[in-house]
């Protein structure tokens with residue numbers, strides 16, 4: 312077994328392996344490449360070193376909830392519903408209803424994404440696909456089908472670098488290239504993006520939001536499907552993790568993930584969950600927060616007046 316010191320050294324090795332520069336190893340197919348890359352970041356994220364998910368609570372654009380903001384109880388989980396307008400970065404939202412966003416990264420994939428689309432259609436579920444520009448360019452027909460069936464397409468950069476290690480020029484070229492590939496395929500520009508590995512500095516998030524008007528979308532439920540624990544485990548992790556307002560992370564480049572979806576979606580649907588796109592989820596949370604803020608003060612108790620007669 313490794314000693315603690317050896318683990319630290321290993322961690323340093325993996326960290327060093329992730330950099331801004333995208334892989335120049337063209338011997339790997341796109342799917343394999345993103346596969347390999349995807350396997351590293353989570354190691355970093357678990358070590359708390361990536362700047363994305365761990366700082367997801369920072370929401371520069373959010374409107375702070377008034378101390379007297381009404382608090383309702385979500386009927387599904389018993390968890391308190393605290394109305395809050397989502398900020399620039401979103402990892403989950405506050406909604407009163409049983410509604411979640413399924414999200415799929417690193418695709419599209421030539422055969423797995425279409426198989427997933429069939430399942431989503433069967434359960435009347437909408438999802439969000441954070442696509443790589445390189446894969447959108449390879450499979451424009453799949454991109455078109457995703458959009459035509461009412462799902463949302465977000466940017467996941469062009470080549471999957473760790474953006475927090477990138478300079479401004481590389482950040483812009485990655486996002487421009489991803490957006491142009493998506494627009495070329497389906498004619499619609501994204502309004503959401505997810506940084507690879509969840510890694511993006513607070514400054515970059517502000518900049519990207521201003522320049523591209525994207526919401527930066529992270530997640531609150533991660534089944535670690537990239538480790539291929541088997542469909543049953545992936546499904547159970549998604550089912551157990553889901554709360555009203557959750558953003559569920561998965562990857563539509565792994566067969567086991569697609570195999571998990573019938574159970575995951577079917578079970579959550581039977582529990583009363585609806586599945587909407589990330590932008591729809593953000594809109595629902597915004598509407599709920601605004602409604603709570605503008606709710607009229609409770610009417611004064613009616614004054615009972617009794618006619619005094621005679």
Ligand code: NI
Pocket residue numbers: 349416417467471507508
């Ligand atoms: Ni990814």
